Amino acid sequence: MDRIIKTYGKIVRLRPSGFWLGFIVGSVYFSYIFWWFWSLYPLDVLGVENNFYAATALFFVFSVSVISMAFFWGIFSFVSLRILKNGNHLLTTPAIAGLFVILEYLRSWGFGIIWWGSGSLIGPHWTLGNLAYLFGFSKYVLGTASVWGIYGINFFIVFILVSVLIILKKRSRSNLAQLLIAVIIFSLVGFFSKESKDLATQESLKVTLIQTERQTKVAYNPEELLSDFKSQLELLGSAAKEGSVIVFPETSNFSKTLSGFLDLNSTQAFFNKLSSKPLIILDNIRSPEKDGSVSRTIFINSKNGVVQFSDKQLLTPGGEYLPYIIKWPLWLLNGSVVNSFTSSQEFSKGSHTENLYFQGGTARIVICSEILSPTLLRDADYQFIIGQSSFGIFKGSKLLEYQILQALRFRAAENRKPAVLASNFGHSYIIDNNGNIVKSTDSSGYQILTADVVPNKEQTWYNKLGDLPILLLSLAIFGLSLRKILYAKQD
Numbered sequence: 001m002d003r004i005i006k007t008y009g010k011i012v013r014l015r016p017s018g019f020w021l022g023f024i025v026g027s028v029y030f031s032y033i034f035w036w037f038w039s040l041y042p043l044d045v046l047g048v049e050n051n052f053y054a055a056t057a058l059f060f061v062f063s064v065s066v067i068s069m070a071f072f073w074g075i076f077s078f079v080s081l082r083i084l085k086n087g088n089h090l091l092t093t094p095a096i097a098g099l100f101v102i103l104e105y106l107r108s109w110g111f112g113i114i115w116w117g118s119g120s121l122i123g124p125h126w127t128l129g130n131l132a133y134l135f136g137f138s139k140y141v142l143g144t145a146s147v148w149g150i151y152g153i154n155f156f157i158v159f160i161l162v163s164v165l166i167i168l169k170k171r172s173r174s175n176l177a178q179l180l181i182a183v184i185i186f187s188l189v190g191f192f193s194k195e196s197k198d199l200a201t202q203e204s205l206k207v208t209l210i211q212t213e214r215q216t217k218v219a220y221n222p223e224e225l226l227s228d229f230k231s232q233l234e235l236l237g238s239a240a241k242e243g244s245v246i247v248f249p250e251t252s253n254f255s256k257t258l259s260g261f262l263d264l265n266s267t268q269a270f271f272n273k274l275s276s277k278p279l280i281i282l283d284n285i286r287s288p289e290k291d292g293s294v295s296r297t298i299f300i301n302s303k304n305g306v307v308q309f310s311d312k313q314l315l316t317p318g319g320e321y322l323p324y325i326i327k328w329p330l331w332l333l334n335g336s337v338v339n340s341f342t343s344s345q346e347f348s349k350g351s352h353t354e355n356l357y358f359q360g361g362t363a364r365i366v367i368c369s370e371i372l373s374p375t376l377l378r379d380a381d382y383q384f385i386i387g388q389s390s391f392g393i394f395k396g397s398k399l400l401e402y403q404i405l406q407a408l409r410f411r412a413a414e415n416r417k418p419a420v421l422a423s424n425f426g427h428s429y430i431i432d433n434n435g436n437i438v439k440s441t442d443s444s445g446y447q448i449l450t451a452d453v454v455p456n457k458e459q460t461w462y463n464k465l466g467d468l469p470i471l472l473l474s475l476a477i478f479g480l481s482l483r484k485i486l487y488a489k490q491d
């Protein structure tokens with residue numbers, strides 16, 4: 001007990017020097033990462049007519065997101081300086097790299113916990129701003145994702161950066177040797193894993209993406225809805241001539257709109273006449289359930305009707321549900337705003353998820369924010385990824401679209417599965433199983449994108465082991481340095 005008390009006392013007496021350096025750098029970085037929050041302003045499309053309320057709410061959401069995420073970087077800076085000062089010389093660099101991995105993993109939990117609400121899915125899902133995504137331009141970096149995921153990449157990036165800084169300051173030969181070993185390991189893994197096995201013998205699948213452009217609103221006038229529906233009809237007719245799998249974007253709601261004009265038999269006849277061959281059509285709808293509406297992707301066989309469906313689990317806070325930290329203050333300011341959002345925009349977390357099974361392959365469906373979660377896609381029981389997104393509520397924010405795109409590229413590389421992304425109010429993409437963009441639309445707006453996709457049955461090390469190896473390694477290395485940090489004499 002005395003030992004525990006003494007250890008606690010030493011932790012309490014640690015001065016916060018160095019914390020503010022990391023916190024300030026983190027605040028600048030995450031201000032950029034979360035800048036897309038401001039694309040929501042004004043909030044009149046969500047039923048908030050008072051611009052002061054809108055600006056106040058957005059400033060609050062933006063500030064809490066930035067500060068809470070920057071807090072982890074402040075902790076990293078604070079502890080890293082003590083490792084540099086008091087840690088074991090040989091373990092200094094790997095301990096700092098391991099610390100960063102641990103904190104980034106905790107941060108992926110932290111965002112969801114801070115924005116907890118009735119629609120929350122708590123877990124290591126929110127990887128917004130992960131350092132690995134900044135290096136998606138490199139085939140070598142993307143290649144290593146299939147071995148150790150984004151946290152393994154985090155480890156090596158921080159390891160290399162810290163090693164360089166120490167070498168420049170201390171001219172340390174041991175750190176130079178560590179750096180060379182790290183670079184060699186990273187390069188070799190990247191070289192041997194950057195390309196998948198030869199898929200030339202596997203049958204390709206023609207996939208057509210339908211891209212739309214409709215801003216998300218609380219209410220639409222009939223002319224807007226009719227215009228959007230006509231555009232969807234025209235694109236579906238063109239898509240039916242191109243591919244065997246047709247993907248609508250998130251919030252398309254095409255089949256529900258169609259059923260408002262046609263009865264059940266006529267609706268089935270419509271899909272049947274699209275093509276002489278069976279088509280698989282993926283449509284995203286708002287589906288009323290007993291616990292509230294869910295975002296649901298339905299799988300329509302043009303000859304047999306709806307055959308499967310999968311629900312969205314990882315909802316976007318503020319866009320698809322109101323976190324308690326926002327909901328309760330809003331009730332005090334203007335309860336009608338909360339009621340309006342709940343009735344028109346709020347979703348419940350879906351309870352039914354399944355892969356899409358059809359002749360030629362098995363697909364995993366991810367809807368917008370779900371793309372940010374490595375965990376939701378790590379199961380290898382599928383051959384390619386189908387993504388649906390909508391940036392309509394964010395007025396087509398290019399920054400948010402870029403972050404979602406980078407995340408999808410890493411999901412493809414981690415699992416060695418090709419991926420497609422059909423978008424509303426953004427661009428659509430075809431990504432190969434190495435995470436490379438092979439085709440995309442040249443602009444937003446109503447259009448189709450068709451490409452041959454080769455389903456891949458290959459399993460990766462990341463499929464099998466996930467983030468556990470790099471997390472255990474990071475904990476072990478950091479743990480070896482922790483005792484020396486706690487019991488070192490403080491200045």
